[in-house]
Amino acid sequence: MDQTDICTLESLRRAKTDFHNKLCRASIDSDPLLLQKLRSENVFVLSEFFFLLSAFDLIAHPNKLEAYILSHNRQLNDLIASDERRKLMGLEVPRLKRGVFSMIQVHKAKANLLSATPGLDQADIQRLTIMLFSPETGRRVIECLEAAGFLTRVATPYYSKIVQSHGTIEKFFAEYLAQVRNDVPQGGTPKPEVQT
Numbered sequence: 001m002d003q004t005d006i007c008t009l010e011s012l013r014r015a016k017t018d019f020h021n022k023l024c025r026a027s028i029d030s031d032p033l034l035l036q037k038l039r040s041e042n043v044f045v046l047s048e049f050f051f052l053l054s055a056f057d058l059i060a061h062p063n064k065l066e067a068y069i070l071s072h073n074r075q076l077n078d079l080i081a082s083d084e085r086r087k088l089m090g091l092e093v094p095r096l097k098r099g100v101f102s103m104i105q106v107h108k109a110k111a112n113l114l115s116a117t118p119g120l121d122q123a124d125i126q127r128l129t130i131m132l133f134s135p136e137t138g139r140r141v142i143e144c145l146e147a148a149g150f151l152t153r154v155a156t157p158y159y160s161k162i163v164q165s166h167g168t169i170e171k172f173f174a175e176y177l178a179q180v181r182n183d184v185p186q187g188g189t190p191k192p193e194v195q196t
Contacts, residue, residue, distance in 0.1 A: 045129075118162075
């Protein structure tokens with residue numbers, strides 16, 4: 001048995017628990033049902049998505065966002081064309097097609113970054129995360145994070161909702177990654193667990 005593997009697994013579990021604990025402590029609403037939702041895997045996955053948006057500076061640069069969306073479209077179209085890869089991932093063509101951006105939607109996503117309330121349209125987030133979960137699941141996770149005070153949804157005159165992150169989930173996710181990196185020493189001896 002490789003002790004480093006065990007230490008890494010322990011570190012991953014501990015860091016993930018700490019991540020969810022931080023979310024629950026920072027939530028503006030301490031309703032037990034909401035806190036339970038904040039501990040879900042889907043919240044963790046969407047937090048990673050927002051972390052990556054921040055890490056690649058996509059919200060601040062419309063051209064970077066456009067390149068990201070076009071890459072996303074290519075990936076989905078490749079999956080649509082490949083029965084074997086698509087079936088391996090357990091994804092259906094109709095769902096993947098829902099995630100593809102038209103060029104009008106690409107330009108609209110860029111324009112949303114230049115508005116008075118810059119952010120991503122909720123529908124665009126649902127398209128970008130189509131391989132992670134269904135649009136309905138995406139909506140529920142966004143609403144959960146909004147109820148906890150981590151996101152704001154701004155209604156527009158065009159019957160859409162612009163989602164703005166306050167930066168907390170990105171910060172906590174970065175701390176999760178740093179904890180995993182730092183928690184496993186090269187020798188494989190686990191560091192003592194610290195209660196937070």
